[in-house]
Amino acid sequence: MSDDYGASSIQVLEGLEAVRKRPGMYLGDPHDGTALHHCIWEVVDNSVDEHLAGHTPRIDIVLNPDHSVSVSDYGRGIPVGVHEKYGISAAEVIMTKLHAGGKFDNSSYKVSGGLHGVGVSAVNAVSEWMDVTIHRNGLTYFQRYEAGVPMAPLAEVGTSEGTGTTIAFKPDLTIFTEVTEFEFDQINTRVRETAFLNAGLMIAISDERNEEPHVVEHHYAGGLSEFVEQLNERREVMHEEVINIIGEQVIEKGPVEVELALQWSDAFSESIMCYTNIIRNKDGGTHMTGLRTALTSCVNGYAKKRNLLKGDALSGEDVREGLAAVVSVKHPDPSFSSQTKDKLVSSEVTGIVQTIVYEKLGEFFEENPNVAKQVVDKALLASKAREAARKARDLTRRKGVLEGGGLPGKLADCQSRDPNECEVYLVEGDSAGGSAKTGRDRRIQAILPLRGKILNVERQKHNIAKVFQNNEIQTMIRAFGAGVGNNPDDEGSFKTEKLRYGKIILMTDADVDGAHIRTLMLTFLWRFMRPAIMEGHVYIAQPPLYQLSKGRINRYAFTDEERDVIMDELRGDNPNTKIGIQRYKGLGEMNPEQLWSTTMDPETRTMLKVTVKEAEATDRMFEILMGEDVPDRRAFIERHAKEVTNLDI
Numbered sequence: 001m002s003d004d005y006g007a008s009s010i011q012v013l014e015g016l017e018a019v020r021k022r023p024g025m026y027l028g029d030p031h032d033g034t035a036l037h038h039c040i041w042e043v044v045d046n047s048v049d050e051h052l053a054g055h056t057p058r059i060d061i062v063l064n065p066d067h068s069v070s071v072s073d074y075g076r077g078i079p080v081g082v083h084e085k086y087g088i089s090a091a092e093v094i095m096t097k098l099h100a101g102g103k104f105d106n107s108s109y110k111v112s113g114g115l116h117g118v119g120v121s122a123v124n125a126v127s128e129w130m131d132v133t134i135h136r137n138g139l140t141y142f143q144r145y146e147a148g149v150p151m152a153p154l155a156e157v158g159t160s161e162g163t164g165t166t167i168a169f170k171p172d173l174t175i176f177t178e179v180t181e182f183e184f185d186q187i188n189t190r191v192r193e194t195a196f197l198n199a200g201l202m203i204a205i206s207d208e209r210n211e212e213p214h215v216v217e218h219h220y221a222g223g224l225s226e227f228v229e230q231l232n233e234r235r236e237v238m239h240e241e242v243i244n245i246i247g248e249q250v251i252e253k254g255p256v257e258v259e260l261a262l263q264w265s266d267a268f269s270e271s272i273m274c275y276t277n278i279i280r281n282k283d284g285g286t287h288m289t290g291l292r293t294a295l296t297s298c299v300n301g302y303a304k305k306r307n308l309l310k311g312d313a314l315s316g317e318d319v320r321e322g323l324a325a326v327v328s329v330k331h332p333d334p335s336f337s338s339q340t341k342d343k344l345v346s347s348e349v350t351g352i353v354q355t356i357v358y359e360k361l362g363e364f365f366e367e368n369p370n371v372a373k374q375v376v377d378k379a380l381l382a383s384k385a386r387e388a389a390r391k392a393r394d395l396t397r398r399k400g401v402l403e404g405g406g407l408p409g410k411l412a413d414c415q416s417r418d419p420n421e422c423e424v425y426l427v428e429g430d431s432a433g434g435s436a437k438t439g440r441d442r443r444i445q446a447i448l449p450l451r452g453k454i455l456n457v458e459r460q461k462h463n464i465a466k467v468f469q470n471n472e473i474q475t476m477i478r479a480f481g482a483g484v485g486n487n488p489d490d491e492g493s494f495k496t497e498k499l500r501y502g503k504i505i506l507m508t509d510a511d512v513d514g515a516h517i518r519t520l521m522l523t524f525l526w527r528f529m530r531p532a533i534m535e536g537h538v539y540i541a542q543p544p545l546y547q548l549s550k551g552r553i554n555r556y557a558f559t560d561e562e563r564d565v566i567m568d569e570l571r572g573d574n575p576n577t578k579i580g581i582q583r584y585k586g587l588g589e590m591n592p593e594q595l596w597s598t599t600m601d602p603e604t605r606t607m608l609k610v611t612v613k614e615a616e617a618t619d620r621m622f623e624i625l626m627g628e629d630v631p632d633r634r635a636f637i638e639r640h641a642k643e644v645t646n647l648d649i
């Protein structure tokens with residue numbers, strides 16, 4: 001080994017040590033699975049770049065039985081020659097130097113770009129081991145690293161027919177905690193997205209961690225249009241063909257390319273997905289703003305011109321109801337609001353997207369008057385429904401005032417007025433409500449008993465007013481005191497800052513009916529108080545399934561496994577002790593003291609927090625599970641049946 005090799009490795013090691021010390025800075029949260037999965041994307045993105053450069057038609061991802069991952073492409077192969085400045089192979093520079101992205105020349109910008117743009121070296125740093133295999137010049141080269149440290153220089157290990165790169169790595173579990181397993185669904189969703197955004201690229205995932213390998217291939221010739229078709233797969237579309245728009249505007253730094261696909265359906269929600277250089281911007285940004293402005297003015301402009309508008313102009317929200325759209329911008333030098341690129345802030349993009357969409361969508365409406373008419377009619381309908389809903393909601397609010405104080409009579413409120421410590425239990429049925437009222441800590445715990453099944457709001461798309469006329473729903477709105485509706489521009493919309501309780505806890509029986517009631521509550525919260533879920537205010541109480549008793553000892557089990565463990569414990573050395581088992585059929589079977597100690601005592605209870613990773617997927621799930629379409633629901637349930645473990649009918 002030359003002196004140069006040694007000297008440059010020391011520099012490199014310092015860089016990688018920084019990543020190991022503060023993985024969160026480079027890769028996201030190392031505990032909750034974020035950084036773990038980002039490792040895959042950093043590696044895959046290099047191969048996607050190789051595809052964008054026109055060199056690989058395919059990428060293979062394998063989740064190996066030893067919990068490592070391999071990513072292969074059939075591109076040019078990472079360069080193997082000795083790097084002038086560092087005196088080591090170019091491959092080793094890429095694998096070990098922070099920010100030494102893929103490309104050495106500036107002529108082609110790195111379009112896909114890893115999430116933080118830290119490159120594969122950051123992943124190398126946090127890997128127990130990483131193996132790189134390169135096929136190039138008719139030869140195969142190999143190098144192994146451990147915790148980012150090369151075990152030996154890059155070496156020729158054989159001959160090769162083709163070209164390409166395989167990078168395999170095993171995450172270092174001294175760095176990643178809590179979530180330590182790759183989640184197939186999460187990987188699959190993101191891979192699907194990448195394949196949609198790169199029309200023609202084949203990406204295959206093979207999960208070989210279980211006995212039967214699970215292989216999924218993503219290859220979409222139709223690109224963004226096919227993406228939109230998939231978003232609308234289970235919805236009644238207003239027009240058959242997805243509308244496609246492409247355009248480009250050159251700015252000082254180079255060309256800004258805009259690609260957009262959109263289609264309206266009868267859905268309640270809007271799903272607009274935004275991307276910059278193939279990276280999802282989940283909070284939108286300037287491309288989203290440009291698109292929204294153009295849509296509103298285009299639809300209104302057309303409606304006015306054809307005399308379709310009777311009253312006021314259509315609002316943006318009306319125009320976007322039922323819209324599924326994907327906008328993808330390629331930008332030579334984009335700016336984001338944060339490291340995680342959740343929001344695009346490059347201000348010139350607003351105007352660029354707006355101009356392109358306004359012009360092209362206007363043309364499309366002129367050439368397709370039937371589609372344009374449908375879109376306008378749909379927006380008019382949305383506008384009417386919204387007006388009716390607003391009236392019904394105002395009525396609810398006034399009624400609350402007339403009844404005095406505004407709080408519903410059924411609510412047993414808590415004493416504290418500090419939302420940070422206050423909780424409200426939504427309890428199924430009056431009898432369980434009674435036990436909860438007696439058993440609670442009345443200083444911080446409020447109880448709201450709800451009678452019977454609350455209205456399925458997913459089936460009231462065309463009659464939102466009915467939602468606000470529903471007794472149980474009115475009661476919830478008034479008890480929470482935070483408004484209702486997801487449109488932030490609307491004065492009476494739901495605002496978490498106004499929520500009277502920091503925790504909304506759903507407490508239903510541990511049976512099928514209870515699960516149904518819980519789902520109805522969640523459907524309502526998702527459709528009308530979404531920020532409460534998104535900002536982590538909604539919880540599910542976990543009442544026990546069994547009481548186990550031996551003499552005066554009482555223990556509770558929350559799962560069947562736990563029941564068996566506790567039984568063994570209680571039996572001790574004597575297998576013949578025949579332990580008392582009570583299976584709780586409902587909350588009502590527990591007395592106030594039992595309900596408190598098993599389910600409500602903040603010191604000892606377990607609760608599940610309701611979280612949502614993907615708003616679009618969640619929208620579609622509620623549509624399928626709670627909507628009108630029976631065959632769709634059946635198919636969904638059959639597909640997910642194996643995930644159901646504790647069904648007690």
Ligand code: 0RA
Nearest residue numbers: 046047050075076077078102103165
């Ligand atoms: C630098 C230069 C060239 C290719 C690559 C990097 C490259 C990197 C990765 C990472 C995963 N797969 C990859 N494939 C290629 C171009 C080399 C040339 O001009 O031949």
